[in-house]
Amino acid sequence: MGPGMRFFFTIIFPWIFILVGGGIMYAGVTNLRNASASKNWPTVPGKVVISEVDRRRSDKGSTTYSANVVYDYLVEGTTYSAKRVSFGSGSSSNPAGARTTQNKYKVGTEVNVHYSPKDPSLAVLEPGVTGVTLLLPGIGAVFFLVGCAMAFFLPSAVKKDETSRVNA
Numbered sequence: 001m002g003p004g005m006r007f008f009f010t011i012i013f014p015w016i017f018i019l020v021g022g023g024i025m026y027a028g029v030t031n032l033r034n035a036s037a038s039k040n041w042p043t044v045p046g047k048v049v050i051s052e053v054d055r056r057r058s059d060k061g062s063t064t065y066s067a068n069v070v071y072d073y074l075v076e077g078t079t080y081s082a083k084r085v086s087f088g089s090g091s092s093s094n095p096a097g098a099r100t101t102q103n104k105y106k107v108g109t110e111v112n113v114h115y116s117p118k119d120p121s122l123a124v125l126e127p128g129v130t131g132v133t134l135l136l137p138g139i140g141a142v143f144f145l146v147g148c149a150m151a152f153f154l155p156s157a158v159k160k161d162e163t164s165r166v167n168a
Contacts (some may be wrong), residue, residue: 005160010155015145025140027164032137035087038114046073046113046123048105051083056091066091067101073113076118082113082123088132 051071057063070083085101092098105111105125116122 006022010151010158014016014147014151014154015112017035017143017150020149021140021143021145021147022142025144026082028136028138028140031087032129032133034116034122035124035129035133037116038052038087038124041114041116041124041127043112043114044073044075046071046111048107048109048111050103051105051107051109053095053102054091055110058144062093064091064093065095065098067098069099069101069105069107069125070107070125071111071113071125073115075115078120080115082115082121083129084122084124084130086126087133116132 045097048071050067050068052068054066054068056062056066065083067089068083069085070081072081074080087106089101111125113123113125114127
């Protein structure tokens with residue numbers, strides 16, 4: 001293995017995993033923190049103004065479905081619009097979940113909106129932590145730990161491999 005390849009695999013490659021994993025973990029932990037805090041946020045009445053199932057088709061032909069629920073609410077004289085049903089909700093290849101959410105929050109439905117007292121534009125209809133909320137920090141942690149393991153073990157493995165090739 002040449003010096004350029006050695007540098008890439010022992011330094012750059014592990015850091016890609018560490019940085020990507022750290023970024024995903026940061027986003028996931030922020031989402032998790034908001035989900036946890038949302039149970040204690042104040043509530044105001046709101047009204048669903050859009051309720052539909054979004055269908056997205058990828059270039060590879062797969063289709064994902066997500067509920068697009070938009071609701072308006074008023075906090076201290078300012079009207080806000082938000083679309084978060086719960087922290088961690090997303091898309092799926094099965095349209096059933098999106099349809100269930102759409103049916104639960106039909107246009108015109110009166111809802112209780114939980115909003116962040118620090119940032120009233122951050123709101124949710126179903127507060128709290130769900131299993132899906134834990135997924136993002138978990139995936140980030142796996143990438144981060146794999147990167148750390150590579151950064152620790154790859155240099156000695158490459159050196160051992162080069163030594164065995166020289167002695168062979």
